[in-house]
Amino acid sequence: xxxxxxxxxxxxxxxxxxxxxxxxxxxxxxxxxxxxxxxxxxxxxxxxxxxxxxxxxxxxxxxxxxxxxxxxxxxxxxxxxxxxxxxxxxxxxxxxxxxxxxxxxxxxxxxxxxxxxxxxxxxxxxxxxxxxxxxxxxxxxxxxxxxxxxxxxxxxxxxxxxxxxxxxxxxxxxxxxxxxxxxxxxxxxxxxxxxxxxxxxxxxxxxxxxxxxxxxxxxxxxxxxxxxxxxxxxxxxxxxxxxxxxxxxxxxxxx
Amino acid sequence: xxxxxxxxxxxxxxxxxxxxxxxxxxxxxxxxxxxxxxxxxxxxxxxxxxxxxxxxxxxxxxxxxxxxxxxxxxxxxxxxxxxxxxxxxxxxxxxxxxxxxxxxxxxxxxxxxxxxxxxxxxxxxxxxxxxxxxxxxxxxxxxxxxxxxxxxxxxxxxxxxxxxxxxxxxxxxxxxxxxxxxxxxxxxxxxxxxxxxxxxxxxxxxxxxxxxxxxxxxxxxxxxxxxxxxxxxxxxxxxxxxxxxxxxxxxxxxxxxxxxxxxxxxxxxxxxxxxxxxxxxxxxxxxxxxxxxxxxxxxxxxxxxxxxxxxxxxxxxxxxxxxxxxxxxxxxxxxxxxxxxxxxxxxxxxxxxxxxxxxxxxxxxxxxxxxxxxxxxxxxxxxxxxxxxxxxxxxxxxxxxxxxxxxxxxxxxxxx
Numbered sequence: 001x002x003x004x005x006x007x008x009x010x011x012x013x014x015x016x017x018x019x020x021x022x023x024x025x026x027x028x029x030x031x032x033x034x035x036x037x038x039x040x041x042x043x044x045x046x047x048x049x050x051x052x053x054x055x056x057x058x059x060x061x062x063x064x065x066x067x068x069x070x071x072x073x074x075x076x077x078x079x080x081x082x083x084x085x086x087x088x089x090x091x092x093x094x095x096x097x098x099x100x101x102x103x104x105x106x107x108x109x110x111x112x113x114x115x116x117x118x119x120x121x122x123x124x125x126x127x128x129x130x131x132x133x134x135x136x137x138x139x140x141x142x143x144x145x146x147x148x149x150x151x152x153x154x155x156x157x158x159x160x161x162x163x164x165x166x167x168x169x170x171x172x173x174x175x176x177x178x179x180x181x182x183x184x185x186x187x188x189x190x191x192x193x194x195x196x197x198x199x200x201x202x203x204x205x206x207x208x209x210x211x212x213x214x215x216x217x218x219x220x221x222x223x224x225x226x227x228x229x230x231x232x233x234x235x236x237x238x239x240x241x242x243x244x245x246x247x248x249x250x251x252x253x254x255x
Numbered sequence: 256x257x258x259x260x261x262x263x264x265x266x267x268x269x270x271x272x273x274x275x276x277x278x279x280x281x282x283x284x285x286x287x288x289x290x291x292x293x294x295x296x297x298x299x300x301x302x303x304x305x306x307x308x309x310x311x312x313x314x315x316x317x318x319x320x321x322x323x324x325x326x327x328x329x330x331x332x333x334x335x336x337x338x339x340x341x342x343x344x345x346x347x348x349x350x351x352x353x354x355x356x357x358x359x360x361x362x363x364x365x366x367x368x369x370x371x372x373x374x375x376x377x378x379x380x381x382x383x384x385x386x387x388x389x390x391x392x393x394x395x396x397x398x399x400x401x402x403x404x405x406x407x408x409x410x411x412x413x414x415x416x417x418x419x420x421x422x423x424x425x426x427x428x429x430x431x432x433x434x435x436x437x438x439x440x441x442x443x444x445x446x447x448x449x450x451x452x453x454x455x456x457x458x459x460x461x462x463x464x465x466x467x468x469x470x471x472x473x474x475x476x477x478x479x480x481x482x483x484x485x486x487x488x489x490x491x492x493x494x495x496x497x498x499x500x501x502x503x504x505x506x507x508x509x510x511x512x513x514x515x516x517x518x519x520x521x522x523x524x525x526x527x528x529x530x531x532x533x534x535x536x537x538x539x540x541x542x543x544x545x546x547x548x549x550x551x552x553x554x555x556x557x558x559x560x561x562x563x564x565x566x567x568x569x570x571x572x573x574x575x576x577x578x579x580x581x582x583x584x585x586x587x588x589x590x591x592x593x594x595x596x597x598x599x600x601x602x603x604x605x606x607x608x609x610x611x612x613x614x615x616x617x618x619x620x621x622x623x624x625x626x627x628x629x630x631x632x633x634x635x636x637x638x639x640x641x642x643x644x645x646x647x648x649x650x651x652x653x654x655x656x657x658x659x660x661x662x663x664x665x666x667x668x669x670x671x
Contacts, residue, residue, distance in 0.1 A: 147614065
């Protein structure tokens, strides 16, 4: 009969060694996850500054992000430029491994696809000199926004929630931001999407404005519902880019 | 023995009472009772038409609400998609209920339907030993299934004869995506038209078979993505398609150009398609523009600003009416989605998923119903005031739960 107490430290040590040795082998290699020895990203390159197509190339924030992910994973990246209508079918028919195309997380699709963690929030933001950081602070003041836009729908919803404020519709979101910056028509704040706000503030570095999110539109990569390992690998690589600041550097490069 | 049973019974009764009380507190789902009498669309511009997306609605009241808003807009015709895959899930086993309820409410609201047909059920998509099986999509229609599709189209035509007489066969077959991610094949599409044409007419002698609207695109021959719509239409005629359709559906989008811009990949692309028809002596075949419009997404490269979208759309409708006698209808894409796409397609809509009309809804309504001379119901962009067009706010009017401001005339424009 074996005296267990005598052997248990040895057994534990052996088990630990086994776990340490076996872990890398249990995790599939990059080429096992991506059998074409490349990462095939589906993209609708009609969405600046996230992805844009020229005659023979693609460029933009998501193109840089995808290439950086490929470097982290250790595989080359290939882009398949598709129209929006064809993105999810291309994923379904295994013509691409993942989608990276300014796609907000759509809860209705969860179950049929996997989303990575988000890499950008394109929601609506309230831009002002900092005096009016939230929508609730706008009562009795004036809010600029683009006529007919998503911002207008949000503005009308807020009109039913708080004391009235003046509506200042403009024909472009940049004009709405101009109104606030120049103090036109007593505009105290503007409601625009985060991309517009970041681009505008980059073009007007002398304007000491701040913005706060009013809604969230979270862009994430998408993989097929039968490929959780692809989502996990992309997610892990994205996390390292969060951690070391690479993602912020890429976003700042374009926005 | 009896005591525990009585105790159990008492608890069942108590829980049933609680369940009943909670049930009475939950609001009943909105009803979709038909209006009596049937409604009539009031319009001065009957060529204005809307493309709807009703077939995916789960709740019937949303179908009714959509069609009420379409009627109130002054639009008497819709294009609606009726997927084969939804209706004939097993061979020869039809479930018409989803079509019936749309037809019932459209008729009740005085709205005419043009049907678009496509989307292949799984059983017709491939055979088990077909090597393409893994890569098939809902748009994959093997040659072996053409007859099945024709039978479905004929049965549809027979069932709704007199109610739905205009049938569009397929959608944008010049795109690989719409042709099951296979190389596009004009001759193959002509075969499809040839297969369906006679059975549909046998089922409904008054049927109008429309050749599918083609996607506006510049894809060159051999492209894996698709083929230029002008070239594709040429190829259809060259392959003898003219004998197998009674009208041509046309998709023509403005993208970033105003409607009057020279014909290119823009609204007046319809004229280039019409030129092809004339070259093949097909003058008498009418055109129905089954998709058109502008998009006002803030980022998409093919979009315009919301204010431009309003102006361009109304100018385009005027152009169709005054200059394109060959075009019977101009159907705007798209009235409302049942669920948001969370991307630029949402910015083609006139009403959001919560039934909140966007400003363009009121603009087209004012045009269709002849209110244009009284002013556009809309909010005035401040830059228009700055721009020196001489327009000003003249009064506010409460419509529904929204207060709107009249502009003296849209013609003053917001174009920069």
